[in-house]
Amino acid sequence: MSRQPTGFTGKILTANHLLSGEVIYFGKDHTWVNRFELAKVITDPLAAIDLLAEAEGQTNTVVGPYLIEAAQSIDGCPTPTHFREGFRMRGPSNMFHGKQAEQTL
Amino acid sequence: MYSYSQFDRAFVASRNQQFRAQVARRIDGSLTEDEFKPLRLMNGLYLQLHAYMLRVAVPYGTLNSQQMHRLADIADRFDKGYGHFTTRQNIQFNWPKLNDVPDILDSLAEVEMHAIQTSGNCIRNVTADHFAGAAADEISDPRPTAELIRQWSTDHPEFAFLPRKFKLAVIGAEQDRAVIRAHDIGLRLVKSGSGASGYQVIVGGGLGRTPMIGKVLRDFLPKADLLPYLEAILQVYNLLGRRDNKYKARIKITVHETGIEAIRAMVEDRFRIQKAGFDGSDQVLLAEIERAFALPASLNLPLVEFETGNRQNPAFRSFVDTNIAAHKRPEYAIVTISLKKPGQTPGDATSAQMRALADIARQYGHDELRVSHEQNIILPHIHRAFLPRVYQALKAADLASANIGLISDIIACPGMDYCALATARSIPIAQQIAVRFQDLKLEQDIGPLKVKISGCINACGHHHLGHIGILGLEKSGVESYQITLGGDATQSATIGTRTGPGFSADEILPAVERLITTYLALRHTAEPFLETYRRLGMAPFKTALYDGGVGRHAA
Structure with a gap:
């Protein structure tokens, strides 16, 4: 869950949802989504900065947007490089709560 | 137990009303997150990794059964059916939604609870010995002092924007069960040589990145001088505290950098000025508060059931040996209930467990519960005759782990x-x-x-x-x-x-x-x-x- 083999690296834009506090990601469809695998991997650093600036303006929807590092995992899907983001992506490890419990969505 | 006065009730209601309006303005976009964040923190609302977290104060760790029931109801209605008891005797809910928080706070206010000053650079919830008012080795009950400090510090305008957060703990026994030497101010109730009541005042303790053991600022402070003396300490800190560097802003650094002698001299100077402004009404209030914390009337029960239980059931005997502490009254016991069943999350209790705890306290424990900084729950007044029944009830709620003070009580x-x-x-x-x-x-x-x-x-x-x-x-x-x-x-x-x-x-x-x-x-x-x-x-x-x-x- 920490350093995965990297086929490419890119950025993913994340934040918490204002009302629910839930972890959200800027999606491939350019809306905010709640599942990591639907997140847009941004490979152009300048585009990432632009999207972050835009998100910072969306204060009625999102709280505390920031960019995280993503790498390609063995199965070809993007995965966060830092274990903290792994917990945000899944939920706590002591309880089956959070996103891991809602994967049927 | 202390009950809210009309003033307390009106104050909490008005704060909740203000916060409800602030949440509404945040949601409709009138407030940005930068504007809203200090307001939500003043009301105990954090944004954590996966969700918001609401930290509810349990003043000096004391709860009654109605309050514990309400915490269980909140856990079920607004959260995921559990709560987490913390090392500052508070409870945290890990999954509330922003627009539910005003309703949660109103629900807490109905049972005289709140989340005020559980965050921010202010005087935080005052903690105390979790055996307060019950321990055999106690000189005086620290809770009236803690309640006086709560009332004095709540919304105190001069101390609402301190350089950093400020934590106080109070004990009334030689044995320190509240870690007073790791607090910004630690108070220990003592008697002078002539038998007068007062406090030993310890200042500048704290953990974090620069851990320090507190130093004695005054060996004996007469009881009536407490509030002006605390004001003097806070004023000196407010003036000297390092607002330029968050990591050097706690009073432990101020004391360390300035030196305890210099701090003492400055505090004594301020104290003389502050003391002149006190007319004794705080002591009248303290006397009223003390009456609210009187030891409950003793029950007169035969001990046969306890003795038989102790003889016949090794698991019960082990529980008694490990989880029971000496009470002021020999026929009573202090029962510590472990929230550390091996494999469990330390400090977590399900709503069902909270209800069981509340019911046991009401039925057998003079309606009193405590939260310890070690993340356990205490029944401070259990007649020994009830111990076998309390043990059975705890066992039924999966709360009978006999591990207090042992390696799994983490x-x-x-x-x-x-x-x-x-x-x-x-x-x-x-x-x-x-x-x-x-x-x-x-x-x-x-x-x-x-x-x-x-x-x-x-x-x-x-x-x-x-x-x-x-x-x-x-x-x-x-x-x-x-x-x-x-x-x-x-x-x-x-x-x-x-x-x-x-x-x-x-x-x-x-x-x-x-x-x-x-x-x-x-x-x-x-x-x-x-x-x-x-x-x-x-x-x-x-x-x-x-x-x-x-x-x-x-x-």
Whole structure:
């Protein structure tokens, strides 16, 4: 869950949802989504900065947007490089709560 | 127990009304997050890793059954059916939604509870000995003092924007069960040579990245001088505190940099001025508060049931031996209920468990419960005749673990499973240690041992004060755990010493096992871990951790 083999690296834009506090990601469809695998991997650093600036303006929807590092995992899907983001992506490890419990969505 | 006055009720209601409007303005876009954040923090609302977190104050750790029932109802209605009791005697809900929080606060206010000053650079919830008003060794009940401080400090305009957060703890016995030497101000109720009541005042303790043991500022402060003296300390701190650097802003740094003598002189100067402004009405109020904390009327019951239970049921006897402390009244007992069943998250209670605790307290315990900084629940007044029935009721609620003060009775902060500040997880480490030593059936043999785990340098898990302390950090992209030994949270408070390089998440449990094996091999008969460590020093433990070369982390 920490350093995965990297086929490419890119950025993913994340934040918490204002009302629910839930972890959200800027999606491939350019809306905010709640599942990591639907997140847009941004490979152009300048585009990432632009999207972050835009998100910072969306204060009625999102709280505390920031960019995280993503790498390609063995199965070809993007995965966060830092274990903290792994917990945000899944939920706590002591309880089956959070996103891991809602994967049927 | 103290009951809200008309003033308290109106104040909390008005704060809740204000916060409801602030939440509405945040949601409709009138307030930005930068504007809203200090407002939500003033009301105990954090944004953590996965969700909002609401920290509810349990003033000096005291609850009645109605309040505990309400916490259970909130857990079910607005959260995921549980709550987490913290090392500052508070309770945290991990999953509330922003627009539910005003309703939660109103619901709390109905049972005289709130979340005010559980965050921010103000005077935080005042903690106290969790055996207050019950312990056999107590000189005076610290709770009236804590309640007086709560009333004085709530919304105190002069102390609403301190350089940093400010924590007070009060005890009324020689035995320190509230870690007063690791607080910004620690107060111990004492009697002077002539029998007058007063306080020993300790200042400048704290954990975090610069752990310090508090220093005695005044050996004896007459009881009536408390509030002007506290104001004097806060004024000196407000003036000198390092607002330029968050990491140097706590009073422990102010005391350290200025020197205790200079601080004392400045405090005494301010004190003379402040004292002139007090006309004694605070002492009238304190006397009223004291009446609210009178010891409940004693029951007169035969002890046959207790004696039979003790004789016939080894599990009950083990529970009594481990979880019971001496009460002021010999026919009574203080029961500590472990929220540390091996494998469980330290400090978590389900709503069903909260209800069971509330019902037991109402039926057998004069309607009183306490939360300890060690993340357990206490029934402070149980007649010994009721102990077998209390034990059975606890067992039915899966709350009868007989492990108080043992290796599985671990303090652990939420760590990276929940906390936005954490650098590593704490809970799974606590779970592993507790389960492992339960499996080995060594707990009782190991005896008294405090393991304390923090998931970051801020030290909410009090790792510096653990006989074995564990600090979770990040090293090269993975979780890494540093061990400290020899910490002590009591009246002989000591900051633990780091053993050396850290251990990975996989290596920390074997490392703890090596420490315990070494202790068991080297201890004298009936010598607790801490004493063995003090006698032998770090060397044999360091050898056990590192020289075997087994499982050593490459960090």
